[in-house]
Amino acid sequence: MPAIIYILIPFLPLAGFVLLGLFGKKYFKSASGWIGTLLMLVSFILAVYVAYDYFSATSIFPRNVPVKYTWLVFSENISIDMGVLQDPISMMMIVVVTFISLMVHIYSLGYMKGEERYPTYYSFLSLFTFSMLGLVLASNLFQTYIFWELVGVSSFLLIGYYYDKPSAVAAAKKAFIVTRFADLGFLIGILVIANTSDTLDYNTLIATLTSTGSEQASSAAASTFLGASALTWGTALIFIGGAGKSAMFPLHIWLPDAMEGPTPVSALIHAATMVVAGVYLVARLFPIFSINTPAVLDIVGWVGAISAVFAAIIACTQTDIKRILAYSTMSQIGYMMFALGVAGYGGESGLGYTASMFHLFTHAMFKALLFLGAGVVIHYVHSNDMKDMGGLRKKMPVTHITFLIACLAIAGIPPFAGFFSKEEILLAAYNGNTIIYWIALITSGLTAFYMFRLYFSIFWNKPYQADHHSGHKSEGGWIMLFPLLVLALGAAGSGFIPFGKYINTDGIPLESHFHLQFSILPVALGLAGIFMAMWLYKKQNNRPEKLAASLNGFYKAAYHKFYIDEIYLFVTKKIIFNLIGRPAAWFDKNVVDGLVNLAGNTTTAVSESIKKLQSGRIQQYAIYFLFGAIGLAILFIYIWK
Amino acid sequence: MSDFIILMKSELVVTTIIFLLLFVKIGKGMRNEKLLPLIQVLLLINVLFSFVFNKEGSLFDGMFSTTSLIAFQKSILSLAVYLISLLCSVWLKRSEHLPEFFMLMLSALLGMFFMISSGNLLIFYLSLELSTIPVAAMANFDLQKRASSEGAMKMILSSAFSSGILLFGISLIYGTTGTILFSEIPGQLDGSPIQILAFVFLFTAFAFKLSVVPFHLWTADVYEGAPIATTSFLSVVSKGAVAFIFITALYKVFQPLEETWYLMLVILSIATMVIGNLFALRQKNIKRFLAFSSIAQVGFILVGISAGNEIGISSVVFFILVYVFSNLAAFGVADVISAASGKESIDDYKGLYKTNPFLSWIMTLALFSLAGIPPTAGFFGKLFLISAGAAKANYIYIIIVALNMIVSLYYYLIVVRAIFIDKNEQPIDKIAISKTVKLALIICGAGIILLGLLSWIYEHIQSLTV
Amino acid sequence: MNLLLIILAPLLTALAVLVCRNKEQVKWTALAGSLAQLILAFLLYFAFRHEKESGEPAQMLFQQDYALFKNPNIHFHIGVDGISVAMILLTAFVVIAGVLVSWNIEKMTKEFYFLLILLALGAYGFFISLDLFVLFFFLEISVIPKYLLIGVWGSGKKEYSANKLALMLMGGSALILVGILGLYFSSGGSFNILQLANTNIPGSTQNYIFPLLFAGFGVFTALFPLHTWVPDGHSSAPTAGSMFLAGISMKLGGYGCLRVAAYLLPEGMKEYANIIIVLSAIAILYGAFATMMQKDLKYINAYSSISHVGFSILGIAMLTQTAVTGAVMQMISHGLMTALFFAVIGMIYDRTHTRMVAEMGGLMRMLPFISTVFFIVGLCSLGLPGLSGFVAEMTVFMGSWENTGAFYKIATIAAAMSIVVTAVYILRAIGQTVMGPVKKESFLSLPDAKWNEKLAAIILLAGILAIGVAPGWLNDLLRPETEQFMHKILGVK
C-alpha cells in the first residue's frame, strides 16, 4: 500500500486545522464545518480501508513500520523517527478515532451552528484528531510523547473554547497542568528507557527488552535505584503519564471540570479517545510491562480498580449530567486499566489485554453516544443540571431510545456491547486477582445504578416544565440525530466482533468464551442497580433524600468528590505558592537584588563618608602629603625591605 | 651648532612664539579677534613642525637628549595645546590678557619639553618649576572670581611645598650618589634606606603632579577654581608630560629599585583609582567631576607604568594620546556650555540632548572613551594599559583594576543620564558653536573613534619605544 | 562568502540611518538594512552548508585574518562554524523583527534605530570573531546602545534599570577581561581561539581562569545568582530593546560560556561542571517559581528567561554531545521565542497601556492575531512539541540523562520539573490576559495588529516553527561542531 495513504490519515485533519485556522474566519465562515467534516470523512474512509487491508491480509498480525522519517538525531543510538506503526491495536484505534471524530464533526454541524467562532471550533477539532491519530500511529515512544502533548494542548483549547467564561478557562488550565504534571513522569520515564535500552523505537524496544538474553535487558535489570531496577522506574514513570491522561486516581481531578467544554468535545476527547490514551500507552508497551516489570503492572491493576470504584461512588451523588458521565468515563477507564493490570503475557492469561482493548472499543461507542445524547438534552433545556430535567422521553423520542441503549450497554446488560467486553474483563480479573474481581463486580452494580439514575432523572421523573427562556423546541434536527443512531447501532452491536481473534498479546487468536454461569452474577447485579434506580428516580419522590440522609457522612464526602480537589488546592495554593513561589520571588527581590543594591549603596555611602578628606584646607592637604611620603618611606625601608 | 638647532627645534619654536607674543604685547597690541586666529595658526605650525626634522641625540653632556619617542611625546603635547586654543576660543576671546595667557601656557609647555628631554636632575627640577609656576598664574586668570584665586593659591603653595620635598630628595640622592646625571645614578644606587627615602621623596613630586592619592588633594580644588582652559591644560598636558618623564625616571634612573617602585605603584594605583572613583561619584560640578575622573584615570596610567617594559611605555603613551582627545573633548564641551550659559553643574546638563545634540554626542563619546567602552579609543587605551600591567601575572591586582572600571562607568553614566534621560523644565538653550570650536570638537570626536580602530597608530608608538 | 559583509551590512545600515532626513527614511533604511542582513545570513547558511557538504575539513570556514596589533598580539580574525552560523541566523531574525515592531517610535527615531543597529552590529561581530580581543570588543560595543535604549526609550524605573544593567554587564566584562588576559599570558601570547584550543594550559591555571570567564559570560546570560539585571532591564526596556536584550544579548553570554570558557579551558570546565550544574538547576527552578509570582507581563517573561536560559547553561555543563547541542538549540530557540514574547507584550502594551496581568482579560475578542501569537509563544515557552522550545529542552534532557550517576539524574529531574511550573505560569498569564472576560469597556475598541507587527510576528514564528517542526537542519548544523567540542573537552580523539 502506498505510504501516502498512511500519511494522509493524520494529515488530512491537519490540513483542515491549518486551512480553517488561518483562513476560516475570513473566507468560509459557514462552510468551515462542512470542510472539516469532509476531510474527516475521507480520513475515516482511508482508515477503514487501511485497517481492513491489514486485518484481512493474514491471520497473524505483525508489527509493520510502513512509513519512517528521521526527525531528530539525539546521539548515535537514539534518534527520533517519525513513523507509522501498524499493529492490531493501532489499526483498531485509528478506526475508533476517525469514526468517533467523524460522528462528532457531523453532530457539531448542528450543535455548534451559529457560534461566533465556528471555524475555530472546527480547526481545533481537526487539530485534536490529527494529534490523536499521530499518537496512536506513533512508531516511537518519543513520537508518542510529542503527540501526547499536542493532544493535551488541543484538549486545552477545546475545553477553553468559551474563553470568556472564567470557569472554562480555569478548567482548561487545570486539565493541562494536571496532565502536564503527569507528563513529567512520562518524560523522565522516556529518559530512563532511552538510557537503559538505547532505543525508543517500539519495535526494537520491545524486541531487545523482552528477549532475555539481550545486553540491554540485563543491564536494565541490573542497574537499580532505591531498590527497583531502572526499567521498573521507567515503566512506572511512564504509567504516571498514562494515568494522568486517563484520569486515574489521584490524577483524575481535571476530568470532571473538563466538561466545561462544548459537549461534542467532551464526547470526542474526554470520553472516547484522548482519555483512553493512557490505556493505549500501557497496551502499547504491554510486553515490557508484563515480562520485564510485572510489579508495575500490579500497580496498574490496583490504580485502575480503585479509580473504577471511586469514580462510580462519586457518580452516584452528582447532579450535573456531564459530570456524572465524566465520572462514569473515569470508572470505565479504570476497568480497562485493571484489565491490563491483571493480564499476563501469552495465551489465555492475555485475556485481560484483549478485554481491555475490547472495552476500549465498545466504550468509545456507547460513551460517545451518551455524551452526544446528553448534548441534545442540554441543547434542549439549556442546563446541565439533572434537577432542571425530567419527563423528556416524549419530547425527544430518538434521543430517549438511543440513550437507553447506551445505558444498557454500559450497565452490561446482554446483548449490548458493554456486556461482552465487561464479561471478558471480569473473567480476566477473576483469573488474575480475586480482590480486584470483587471490586469490579461492585462497581458494575454501581454503574448500572448511577446510569439509570441519570436516565430516569432525565427522561422520566417529574413532567417537563418548559420554561420561558428556552427558545426552539426540537431535538436538533437529523444532523444531530444521525450520529446518535449510528452510534446506537455500534453500542448495540459491536459486542459481537470477535476481538480476541485480532487483538491478543502474542499473536495467537483467542477464542471468546461465554460462560453462562459466570455471567449470572454481574448481570444480576446490573439489573439490581437498574431496579434500585427505578425505585428511587422513576417517579418524583423523597426516597433519594432519605437515602442520602441515612448515609449522611459518606454521602457528603462522595458529593464533594472525597475532597480531592480541596487537597490539591491546598497543596498548590498554600504550599507551592506560599512556601516556594513567594519565597523565591521574595528572595530574588530582596536578597539577590538587595546584594547588588547593597554594593551600590555601600559605595555611595563610603563616598559620602570620606568626603571630609577633601577638606578644602591646604594645610591639611600638606599633612596628608607628608604622611603619605613618610608612610611610603617607612613601608619600604622597614617593612618591605 | 646645527645639532643644537635641530635637536632643540621644538623648544626653539615654542620660544619663538613666546617672543612673538611678547612683541605683540609690547607693541601697540592687537584685538583679541585678530590675535587669537594668529596664535592658533602659530600653534598649528608648532604641531606640524613637531612631526618633521626629528633627529635623535643629546646635547650638553647628556643634560638634554631627544629621541623619536620624546619627539612624539612633544607632538602630543603640542597638539593638546593647539586643541585647547581652539576649544576655549570663546573664553579666550573675552579674556583681557590674551597674549599673557598664551605666553604663560607656552612657557609651561616649554618647561615640559625640557622636562621630558632632561637628562639631569637639575634640568629636571628647573623645567618642572617652569612648567608649574606659569600654570599657577594661569589658574588665577579669572581675576574677578574668588574661586580662581583660591585655586591658584592652593596650587602655588602646594606645588612649592612639593618641590621642597622633591629638592630634599634630590639633595639626598646627590649626597649618596654624588651625581645628578640620569645616566650615572643607576650605577650608584644600592638600595640603602637613605636612598629609598630620597627616592620616595622624589616619587612624591611626580605623584603630586600626576595627582596620585594621597598627593592629589589640590587637584579638584584647583580644577574647579581655575578657568576651563587652564584646567584642561593641567589635566591633559601637564599630566601627560609628567607621566612621560615619570616613566623615564622609573625605568632608567631608578631601574635598580624596580621591586620597590613596582609595589609602590600597585598600592598607589589602587588607592588612586578607588579614591578618585569614590569622590567622582558624588560630584555636582562638571569640572570637579572631571578632576576626580582624571585622578582615577591616573590610577590606570600607573597600572601601565607598573609593567616596567616597552609595552608599558607604549601603552602609556598611547593612553595619554587617547586621553588628550577624550578629556579635551569633555572639557571642550564643558567650556562651550560654561562660556555660553555660565552653567557648570551636572544638574544643568539635564535635557541637553534636546537642545544641543552635537555637544551631547561629543560629551557622550568622550565620557565613554574615558570609561573605556568600545568602539572608542579609550577602550583600547585602557585595555593596553591593563594588559601591560597584567604581564606580571598579578591577577588580584588586575581584578581590582577591572572592578574599578565598573565604578567609573557608573559615574560617567550619571552625566550621560543627565544629558539624555533626565527631564528638565529649563534645559540649556541652544548654543551657537563657532566654527573653530566645532572643528576642534570634531577633531576630538574623530580622534576618539579612530585612534583605536586605526591600529597603525599604536603600532607606530610601539616602534618608537623599542 | 566574505564574512566581512556580515558586519559591514549593519555598519552601513547604521551610518545610512544617521544621514537620513526624516522618520520615514530612517525606518525604511533600517528595514532595508535588516532585510539585507537577513538575506546575508541565509546566504551564509547556504554557503556554509555547501562548503561542508563538499567535504571542507576546516573547523572554521570563510576565515579572514588581518593583523591589528603586534604586541599585544591582536588579529582581526574572523570565521564561522555551525554554531556561529546558527547564531547569526538568530540575530538576523530578531533584528528584522525588532526593526519592524519599533515602527511607531516617535521619540528620536533616528537615534533609536541607530542604536538598535549598533547593538546588532556588536552581536554579529561577536559571533564571527575568532580573536578573543575582537570578541571582547564586540561584546562591549553594545554597552552604550543598551544603556541609552533603556534609559531614553524605556519605561518604569528606567534609570535604575539601565544603570543596573550597564554596571552588571560591565562587571561581567571586567571578569571576562581578566580571564582573557589570563589566557593570553598563560598561553604565551595569543588571543586566537583556534591557537588557544591547541595550546596546553596547565590545569591549575585553568582552574583560576575558568571561573572568571564563566562568571563573566554568566552575567550576560543571566546565570543564577548573577541574573538580577534581567528582570528590571527587560521590563524597563522598550519593546525592541527587550527583544534584543533577551533574544540576542543574553545569547552572547551563552555563546561565550561555550566557545571561550568551556572550549578553551576544558580542565576548568570539568572541575567546575558540578557547581555549574547545581547553579543552573537552581536557576531553572527558581526562575520558574519566581515567575509564578509575577504580575507584570514583562517581568513574567524576564523571569522565565532566567529559567529557560538555565537550560542552555545546564546543557553546557552536562558535557555530553547531545546536551551541548541542546544547549545551543535552546539559545536559538529561546532567542526567537523570547523576542517574539516581548514583541507581543509590546503590542499589547501599546494598546492597553498596561502590562498588569490582572487588568487585562479577553483580549482574544479584540486582538485575535496578537492573542493567537501570544498563545503560541506561550506554548513554545512551556515546551509544546512542534515549537522550538520543546526540541531544545528535550535535547538537553536527553543529553543530560546520558551521564551516569545519581547527581546528574537528580539535576535533570529538577530541571524537568520546571516544565510543570512553566505550564502553570504561562497558562495563568494566558488565562488572565487572552482569555477570560473583558475587564475594561475601553478595551473593546482596540485595534488588532498592523502590517509591521504582523510581519514581525510571522518572521519570528516562522523561525520557531522551522526549528520545532523540522529540527533536523539545525541539528545537522550543530552536531559536527559539538562533536568537535566534546573531543576537545573530553580529550578523546
Next chain:
Amino acid sequence: MMQPGLYHILFISTALFFIGVYGFLTRKNLVTMLMSIELVLNSVNLNFIAFNKYLWPHKMDGLFFTLFIIAIAAAEAAVAIAIIINLYRSHNSINVENAEELKY
C-alpha cells in the same frame, strides 16, 4: 675647637626642613606660609652645599643646584605673592582659613 662635620650640618638642615614644614602646616598667614617654604628650600641648599663640600668636593653640581634653587625660589615667591595679592583683593584677607571654599 671642634670642626663642624657633615652630620652637624645635616642635623641643622634637617631641623630647618622640619621647622619649615611645621611652619607651613601651622601658620595661618599665607605670606608666612610662603616664608616657611623658603626655610625648607634653604635647608635643601644647606644639604647641597654640605654634600658638595664634604663628600663630593670635585663635583660642583651641588653648588650650582643651590644657585638655581635660590633663583627659582625668588620666581616662585614672586608669582605666589602676586596670587596672594589677588586673593586679598577678592577675599580681603590673607588668612588661609578664609580661603576654604573649594572643598569636598
